[in-house]
Each structure stands twice: as structure tokens, then as C-alpha cells.
Amino acid sequence: MGNLYIPFKALFQRLNMDFVMPPCNNRHTLSLGVKHSPEGLCIPFKLTLGNLIEAAELGADTLLMPAGNGICRLGYYAKVQERILHDIGYNTNIVQVGVSERKLFGILEIIKRLSNDAPWIKIIPAFRFGLAKLNALDRVEKLVQRVRAVEDIKGTANKLYSEAVKAIDLADDHKSLKRVERDYIGQLNQVSRNDAQPLVVGISGEFYVLLEPFSSLDVETELGKLGVEIRRNTFISEWTKFSWFLNPLGMNEKERIHRAALPYLKRDVGGDGWETVGEKVLHAHEYDGIVHLAPFTCMPEIVAQNIMPSTRESIPMLTILCDEQLGKAGFLTRLEAFVDLLYRKRKLTGKNN
């Protein structure tokens, strides 16, 4: 999912574990996943199944997959996927990483088990290094989201970004990681820009499709090409920070979002449905528009989608359902129409950012 492979790679390398990294999501991954999945499941299931099959093809015998108890189907995916892998002939063992209930120590214990009982003195620094990479990646990405909208030569930021991702992946200690990050942030800041006031569009919706550009046909880059600055509040580094470190201490970053959603949705509906409604309410006066990403058949997002049109806080909103049928041409037409609408609205209301 997104660049999540980089921190894990760093962690496993440091612990001298024998691991394989399946290729990044591509058409082949998707068609493998679609072929073996029940049709009614969402794109995160299909893509992760594709990843698992590709990893198994490369000889992996233990696969990592998030799991847990909850309302969203995700908690059950590991079990179904293990079953599917067995049925198509891979004798692999899936280690379920309980993302919601096990917190930091649960994750560390799983790492300890997988690394053949490496001493804690090796695990902790390796884990910290993985986290450092994760944070560096997200900091660069946040900047890229802004630069894309105003760069003179379209594509410069993206080129720098992919170089930065590679460099961060290659960095092998904290010092070089810091240097790489500083270097690329400097370069991104120096990209020649036009002085247009870009539209500000928030991206909200389901975690996986938000963070995996392949599943949303890289909606952020496409919007960037149309001169739109992206605001997204979901980052893996933020999620890790809160759910592993701060939530156990009683700090909850989502409380503000939940409180905003309260008049319209009184309870958690699993996944990110509550947050989607809350973000709309919270940012209605702040952004020019919101692009809502949801996997097709995602239950919590359907609830959110049904509730959102009735909120008093109104803001132009475009819902894009992501699945294997999402076609680029139709997708771009919809984005262009949406951005045109936002520009016209800005002209009419005279609102300048």
C-alpha cells in the first residue's frame, strides 16, 4: 500500500531477515487479484490478494496481512485470502497483524517472532529506523501535493518525488536519511512556480484507496496537473503515531472529526465512514471542493455517501468509486468537469482562496 513497503524493507533488512518484496501494484497484480477474488469484494482485497499471490510466487512462505475485529470486512480478509491461496495451491501461512487491538507491543512481538527471536536491542533501533523512513516519506509527499499544483513545468514535482522515494529507500542510516530528506525538500522548494492561486481540494475517504495511488488512478497527480492543491489528512505516519503511540495514552486525533460528524452520524460505522462525514463538515468552509474516494461496495463509505448530501455545511463534492472497472478517460473527464465547476464557483463568489 503506497510506500509502506519501504519502512518494512528497512526493518527486515536491519534484522537480517530473509524476505521477498512483491512488485508494486500493477495491472498484473490487479488481474491476479480479480481472478481469484469473490466478485463482491472491494479493491483493497483484490489488490492485496494479488500482492500475496505474487509474493507466494516469489517463494514467500509467510505472508503478513492486517486483520482484526471490527465492522469493516478488512478484519476478515486474511482468513479468506489464506483459504484462497490454499485453494490455488500455495501452502503459505498468513500472519495476521491485528492492527486495531494489538497496538505497539503486539506489533513488536510479531516482529520478534518473525525475526527468529532477535534480541530487543536489535529490534527497537530497526523499528525506529523504519518509522523514521515512514515519516520522511510522508513529509516529502505533503510538500509534493502543494508543489504539483503550481509548478511551471508539469511533472517536475513527481519526478523529484519518485527520485526521493528511491533515495529514501536506499538510505541506510539515520544520518543519510536526514540528508536525503533535506536535499529533496530543498529541491522541491526551488521548483519554479507560477503565481496562480491554486484551488484547494481535500481528499477524503477510505484508507487504502487514499494511500494507494494505483487504485485511484493516481488522482492526486491528475488533480495536480489541473492546477489543484491537495489536502489530505490521512497519512500512514500520522496513523502510526496516533494508533500505536498516542491513543494508548488517551490522545485521540479523531475526536475533533467525530464531533463534527455527530449531528449527522452518531456512531462509528466501521472503516473510515465516520471520518469521511466529519471531514466534510469540518472543512466545508476551508476547501474549494472535496474528492471522496471509496472502493466499490465499501460498506462504511456507502453510509457516509448517503448521509453527506444532507449536511448543512455544503461544499462541492465528487465521489469516485474505485474498482477494477475504473477507466482512465471517464475518470479524467469527471475530474476536469469537477475542477471547471470549482473555478466557475470561485469566479462567481469572488472568493480568492
Add this chain to the structure above:
Amino acid sequence: MIRVGIPRALLYYQYYPAWKTFFEELGAEVVVSPPTSQAAVTSGSSRVVADTCLPVKVFLGHILSLVDKVDYIFVPAVRSVKSQVYNCAKFLGLPDMTSAVIPEAPPILDVDIDVNRGKRELYQSIYRLGRHFTWSPLKVRRAGLAAWQSHQNYRELMSSHGLTPPQAIERITGTSPVEPGVSLAEPDSVLGTIALVGHPYLLYDEHITHRLLNRLKQAHYRIVTPEMLAAAELDSGIARIAGKAYWTYEEEVVGAAGHYLQTSVDGIIGIMAFGCGPDSVMMDMVRREAIRKADTSFMSLTLEEHTAEAGLITRLEAFLDMILRKKRSGAAVCV
């Protein structure tokens, strides 16, 4: 007298007798929406985004038919009725979704049912529900206990007498059948036994299933359904296929299928709605198990508002033909 509307959809089939008792004990009159009609499906579908599942669309259609007729509409948010087993997101969002898409609806009575938060929370939320009718906690308590009792009677009636939910409800409430109820009594000559697995709000909604139960009966098949099994049988069925239950009301699908795959039914028809989150996973688990066992034929029917009667009949006929042929030749087939 305060009139409380209950839509004849979703959890109606599980809990109607209990709800009715509860509200009547508190001095309210209970109004149930009429059986599903095409108009209800169309009006319900027009309010929500297209990929909402059929049962929810039908539910909203029922609510629309109650608007103007009642003072309150009862829409519970059932989060969990078993420890660490949760319900589908759409059930949880039901009260909020209803008030968002049907702004003209009368005030909605919602109640959070979540056993994971402990007894105290549960009792408090039931009390909050009762407060709309009375200030006396004792009265609410009495109504709650009576509702529990009538729920037990209802389940008992179904599992011991082999009644379907609509039949049991008729017997309890003493009303004459509003729809030409399907009797699951033995047809004259029995060609075989078919197990239907699926949620009661699909199985027993004659409009959604295009009278599937009647058709099976007319074809001289005996029908068995999840309601005819005892809780222990359902639990062991779940354990066989899925290990531990993950969703509420999963026993209706996985538990029943797991049980009937072991027993000597001739075929199992799994009925699910298009876009149903839990079933899209669970029906597939059932299918995989059926393929592995390979001695009971299995077919899954996915229903939605565009499901055409002719197509459904064709598939049903083909399935029954296959069962007959298999009986003749003794071979095992699975679709």
C-alpha cells in the same frame, strides 16, 4: 395513543414480536408497513446512492410507506449482539442514514444495541428508548422483560414447530395472513430436500425473491431454512466453515450452510443481495466448502432490484434438473 411504525424489513423478521411487546407494554400502538411492493422498492431506491444494498433500499421504501401514518418510527442501530462479533456498517448507520435521506420522516426512535459495552450501557440505552413513553424505569423494565420473554417464545415456536418467521409472527399476533403465506409443510410427493440459506429479510420477502419458496414447493421439494435449526447446530456449522464468527447474523448463512452440508439435503441455495458486504465474503466461504465436500449441490443467487423473474426461474429449473439427474446417476456436481 402514540403510534410507533415498524418497517417490515431487515431485523423485523428477527425481532418483531419482541418489539411489538415492548412498545405495547409501554402503551403505544404498533403499526407495521405493508408487505414489500414494487412501489416500495422503487421509492426506497430513489433516495440512496446506487450501490447501497437491496435490503436497505427496501427498508427505506417501507419507511416511506409509514410516513404520515405514525408518530415515531423505530430504527434500531444493532452494533453487536454477541461478544466481539459486530454487525454490518449499514445496520449501524441505519438511523442516521434514514433521517438523512428521508427528511420528512417522523422522529426516529433509535437505540444502540452493543453487548460489548456491558450490561449497564445496554440497559441504559433501552431505558432511554422507553423514556419516550414513560418516566417510570420500572415500567420500562417490565416492558423489556416481557419483550425478552416474547422473543424466547418466538424462537422456540420456530425451531420446535418448523415455522417460518412470517408464520410464527402470524400465530403470535393472531392476525390473518397479510400475504399468501408459504406453508413449509410437506408437499404431496417429495422429490428431494432443498436447504435455503440466507438472511430472513431476503428469504421471506416474497417480492424480492420472486416467490422462490412457493416455486420450490410447487416443484415438489421440501424446504429447510436456518430458523429450523437450534443454536448449537448453527454454532457448530460456523465452526466448521469459518472457525470463529465475525459478523452478527452470520449463523443464518454460514452456520446453516455448514450444518446442511453435513446432513443429507439434496441441494443448498444461498441467497444474498448484491452489494451485501458480509455475504460477499461468507457466501464465498460456503461455496469453497461446498466444492471441497462435493456431495451436496450448491447454488448462490444474488438478488437486486434488477433481478428478472425469468432469469431466476431458469436458474432454479436448471439447478433442480441437475439435482434430479445427479440423483439418478449418483454423481456429484457443484455450480
